[in-house]
Amino acid sequence: MDDRLKKSLVSSNGIKIFEPMDKKYNLTFKDVGGLDALKKEANIKIIQPFKNPELFKKFNKTAGGGILMYGPPGCGKSYFARAIAGECGAKFYNVTIEDILDMYVGESEKNIKTLFDTVRANRPAIVFIDEIDALGRKRELLRNSSLTTTINAFLAQMDGVESDNENILIIGATNAPWDVDSAFKRTGRFDRTFFIPPPDQSARVEIFKLNLQNLPIDSLDYYQLALESNGFSGADIKGVVERVSEMVIESILENKNDQKITQEHLLQIIKDTKKTTKEWFGMAKNVVEYANSNGFYDDLKEYLSSSTATKRKLGFL
16 A cells, blocks of 8 residues: 555454654755745644644644645645644544445444544644535534434544544644534534645746646646746646646647647646636635635635636635
8 A cells, every 4th residue: 555545444343543644855944835824824723733733832822723725726735734733743644535435334433433532642743634615514514314313423522521633733624614613613523724726836836846847748838827827726736737648648648759848838738727616616706605605714804805707707705
């Protein structure tokens, strides 16, 4: 098994075993382009309590807790979570909903207990749960009422009377924070939020460089590529490079001559690529305008109001 994907196994007696990602694949903030304000916020709220526990204990602050990361799909929520783990020097557990939920009665609750028992025995630890909305969906949206028991078991592990989660950070990621039940957002649970926006221009430059490294390329103007791909997610940029590569390979096979990826190739595909973030921001705009009375989406609101590109496309403010 690839160590990078190592997360959970099932032992011979049917008990799920959760294992951390191999530390040699750890990231740090140096590996994350852009997001400077978010890095600063994460440093003071998350990383420093892990690095300077005695200082924070003087003010009754401890490391750990719960964070809800949200934003458009493909913008690097799991990547940023891995970088936080690297900065903290903590073990990183990458957990999917499939690792937790089970079709048999009582098994999901057993998996949750096993997960928390494991990370408590291996702290400091960071648990990253992608698509947390599938577990923490609003009660009125649940199709399976039996999931309520699983939800209650998870929340009890997070902030129950007997739950000792010091030096354990639970990060939930979602593309649809508006579908997450309010019970998950209470104090002691996912009570802190990080909005992960699409990469800014400098980050897009780095993402293009990363995806094009080791490929046969002509002289490229990465800054122009970043400018023309405004609003693209990291996944969108990766898709652009993959489509260009396929186009060049096809041309080489047809014309029987060697070719490289050029600026013109990339600009052509960028022009023909639909931003996957556009639909998400259309929905997010409505949420900010009509469902933000508690200030939960203030960071998203600030992003929308400060982004001239977003205001122009969505007519916000």
